[in-house]
Amino acid sequence: MPYAEFDEVRLHIRQAGSGPVALFVHGFPLDSSMWIDQLHALSEVRRCIAVDLRGFGRSSAVDGSPLRMEELANDLAGVLDLVSEERADIIGFSMGGYAALAFAEIYPKRMRTLALVDTRSGADSADGKAGRDAMAQKLVADGRAAIAELMQSGLLGPQASIAAQARLRTMIENCPYETIVGALGGMRDRTDRTEVLATIDVPTAVIVGQDDGVTPPAEAEAMAAAIGDATLTIVAESGHMSPIEQPAAVNDALLELFSRV
Numbered sequence: 001m002p003y004a005e006f007d008e009v010r011l012h013i014r015q016a017g018s019g020p021v022a023l024f025v026h027g028f029p030l031d032s033s034m035w036i037d038q039l040h041a042l043s044e045v046r047r048c049i050a051v052d053l054r055g056f057g058r059s060s061a062v063d064g065s066p067l068r069m070e071e072l073a074n075d076l077a078g079v080l081d082l083v084s085e086e087r088a089d090i091i092g093f094s095m096g097g098y099a100a101l102a103f104a105e106i107y108p109k110r111m112r113t114l115a116l117v118d119t120r121s122g123a124d125s126a127d128g129k130a131g132r133d134a135m136a137q138k139l140v141a142d143g144r145a146a147i148a149e150l151m152q153s154g155l156l157g158p159q160a161s162i163a164a165q166a167r168l169r170t171m172i173e174n175c176p177y178e179t180i181v182g183a184l185g186g187m188r189d190r191t192d193r194t195e196v197l198a199t200i201d202v203p204t205a206v207i208v209g210q211d212d213g214v215t216p217p218a219e220a221e222a223m224a225a226a227i228g229d230a231t232l233t234i235v236a237e238s239g240h241m242s243p244i245e246q247p248a249a250v251n252d253a254l255l256e257l258f259s260r261v
């Protein structure tokens with residue numbers, strides 16, 4: 001089943017393995033291919049499903065209006081309904097982590113475990129919000145390659161391989177303009193979910209690249225401290241994109257998480 005269709009939305013999904021479902025949620029402006037290394041490694045223990053969120057990858061198009069994190073969380077629940085799974089391991093990277101925290105708030109009983117990877121619980125600052133609008137303006141004025149240029153060095157650590165750089169560039173340059181504008185609006189408007197952390201009652205892994213400048217280790221540490229049953233993994237020699245920069249370390253942390261249930 002390469003697509004999940006419901007409520008007039010068609011989401012492309014990548015699947016590997018069998019067993020309990022683990023749902024992988026990508027970041028901005030990326031797609032499900034960022035999880036390929038995790039799908040290969042974890043398919044022994046889980047039915048891994050990596051979703052292209054609406055507007056991203058090969059999923060149905062969006063119109064550029066703000067993509068709300070709650071709407072993305074509802075889509076994740078829709079995928080679980082379609083594969084007849086009440087609960088899943090939810091793995092959210094960066095913007096996918098914002099959606100995962102919305103999911104944790106709306107559907108707390110549908111999580112078996114939670115992984116928050118290179119993400120944060122807080123909302124954008126005033127400067128951060130202005131930065132979202134400036135990026136949307138730059139995108140429509142100068143094109144996607146200009147955005148990719150800007151983001152490349154911010155997202156990857158100094159040691160990132162040429163292959164990791166290529167994967168990132170492909171994802172960014174394939175992302176539709178309307179999706180980038182919609183996701184920027186949705187992230188700008190998102191709710192601060194720091195208070196949700198204390199309500200999370202499933203085993204949780206907080207994972208962050210040691211050189212992540214977008215969602216720095218100090219924020220990951222604070223999130224892990226606020227969650228009842230959380231471990232913190234700081235991934236050496238990685239920037240923001242730990243799942244593609246250091247896949248083995250991220251896979252090990254997820255395997256450890258899955259062994260806790």
Ligand code: MLT
Binds near residue numbers: 026027028029094095
């Ligand atoms: C992401 O990687 O999803 C984004 O960089 C997150 C953000 O811009 O807040």
